């Protein structure tokens with residue numbers, strides 16, 4: 329979905345064109361931050377673009393289409409980094425599509441269904457990120473706890489300093505809160521489907537990456553300079569938590585959507 333040339337947190341901005349030409353579609357556009365694009369086992373892309381840019385309904389202008397990675401005109405231009413990490417071998421890349429022709433059958437669900445598909449798929453995917461982030465935060469806290477009972481400053485173990493205990497206690501509580509919210513969200517998805525669980529999906533998407541970023545940052549601090557190095561898992565985990573606040577849509581967009589959903593319940 330995401331393109332360097334437009335604000336892609338509003339998916340109606342997407343500019344890549346998907347034009348019907350006989351029994352084929354022709355795709356032109358530039359994408360970036362395409363996760364797994366550089367990976368050698370990635371064989372096919374799902375590309376979102378505009379098939380009907382003049383449609384009065386902005387949510388029916390988009391389509392999604394399957395594009396094999398080896399189709400002529402597809403170029404994986406460069407891998408991208410976040411805070412210096414390339415997340416190899418999966419990675420995130422800039423990808424260009426220049427007069428790429430694929431069979432008309434490759435369109436998913438039908439022309440104009442791109443937005444609908446994006447909404448359906450991204451919900452459960454967000455919860456998977458939350459699960460991994462809870463694991464990352466938990467691991468960082470375990471490292472910090474071990475560190476706190478072995479490292480000494482000013483004649484005492486770190487764990488004997490009140491502020492260190494507070495950081496550990498707060499982190500423990502925040503991880504447990506996030507775990508329960510994610511579990512509740514997953515259960516609601518199972519019971520009523522992703523569409524009707526979108527309030528809790530958004531709540532998880534907003535709170536869990538921020539929780540992980542905060543907890544991992546505290547644990548990094550307790551490790552001194554070493555905490556910022558690759559000798560410990562915190563730096564890479566911090567990068568993951570930080571980019572999850574942007575990937576699948578930035579915090580602000582999810583807050584906007586969730587806020588609207590909630591106040592609508594109180595509108596006469």
Ligand SMILES: Cc1cc2nc3c(=O)[nH]c(=O)nc-3n(C[C@H](O)[C@H](O)[C@H](O)COP(=O)(O)OP(=O)(O)OC[C@H]3O[C@@H](n4cnc5c(N)ncnc54)[C@H](O)[C@@H]3O)c2cc1C
Nearest residue numbers: 329330334335336337361362363571574575576577578580
């Ligand atoms: C590591 C990583 C992996 C990614 N993987 C993928 C992928 O596989 N496929 C894909 O398509 N995309 C992917 N993305 C891209 C991601 O989905 C986009 O970055 C995101 O949707 C935001 O789009 P943008 O970068 O164009 O930011 P913009 O749309 O330009 O937004 C910039 C900023 O504007 C602010 N903003 C936007 N709307 C509002 C609002 N309503 N209220 C207040 N502030 C607002 C927010 O602070 C936002 O961060 C990935 C991103 C990262 C970092």
